[in-house]
Amino acid sequence: MCPECVPKQGGVQASVPVVSFSFRSWHFSLGRTPFKSRELAKHYDERSASWQKTIERFGFEGAYRHLICRVLSQQRYRLDRHSLRVLDAGIGTGAMTSAFHAELGRGFQLDGVDISEEMLRVASKHLQFKNIEKTLAIADITDLPYDDDCFDVVLVAHVVEHLAIPETGFDELYRVLKPGGLLICSMTRRSAFGAFVQLLWRTHQVGISRALGWLRGAGFRDVRALPMEKGSAARNCSIGYVGRK
Ligand SMILES: C[S@@+](CC[C@H](N)C(=O)[O-])C[C@H]1O[C@@H](n2cnc3c(N)ncnc32)[C@H](O)[C@@H]1O
Secondary structure, eight states: OOTTTOOOTTTEEEOOOEEEEEEEEEEEEEEEEEOOOOHHHHHHHHHHHHHHHHHHHHTHHHHHHHHHHHHHTTTGGOOSSSOOEEEEEEEETHHHHHHHHHHHHSOOOOOOOOSHHHHHHHHHHHTSSSSSEEEEEBBBBBSSOOTTEEEEEEESSSGGGGGHHHHHHHHHHHHHHHEEEEEEEEEBSSSSHHHHHHHHHOOBBBBBBHHHHHHHHHTTTEEEEEEEOTHHHHHHHHEEEEEEO
């Protein structure tokens, strides 16, 4: 997709729903045009130096570890292969990869993509001491530069809600996963914190049934929603999701 374009849905420019309600025969809905990819990359470039601190302050890395630990401890999501190829889509500073590494307890081959060059630079430093064989590249999750069926695990945290049409992101993540591969995801939930994030970032706030519908619609099976760690700010902001191809 051209970085200057916001995709259309049914011939109308796609927008993020902000408020909608009905009163008698009236139906009100207010939406907001999401950032174009280039604008969003610029915003993240500007925040890249302090992003890891923000994540730590709000307890996200711990919450990601807790989520991944809960997923991997369940028989139906167990990862049997020893050598894994993992994609972190919208890797940011690498917090989700770092949490996955800590919970898996062994190395793996990583591809990390992001639209922000500066975020990738920080991720490269953040992950440099880990036994991870990594390749980082600029790419959009709606148009990934990978063949079908090539990853054992896809991690995607707080990225899909940036998309004008989130379904396009899940379709693409499904395409690159191997059959039987695991998707571990986190998205902004409906909450006061979620509304604040939406105001700043023009993101979707996603209810659980809508999120599970997106995953199932893309083809994922065994989909589940998992609350984030108790007590952390991340819990007020996000919900974790898991599914298998
Ligand atoms: C909220 S940050 C989350 C970063 C990381 N996943 C984490 O949880 O710490 C969102 C990241 O997704 C990236 N991003 C946003 N839209 C994207 C897209 N369409 N394709 C790839 N990356 C994207 C941003 O540049 C940013 O680094």
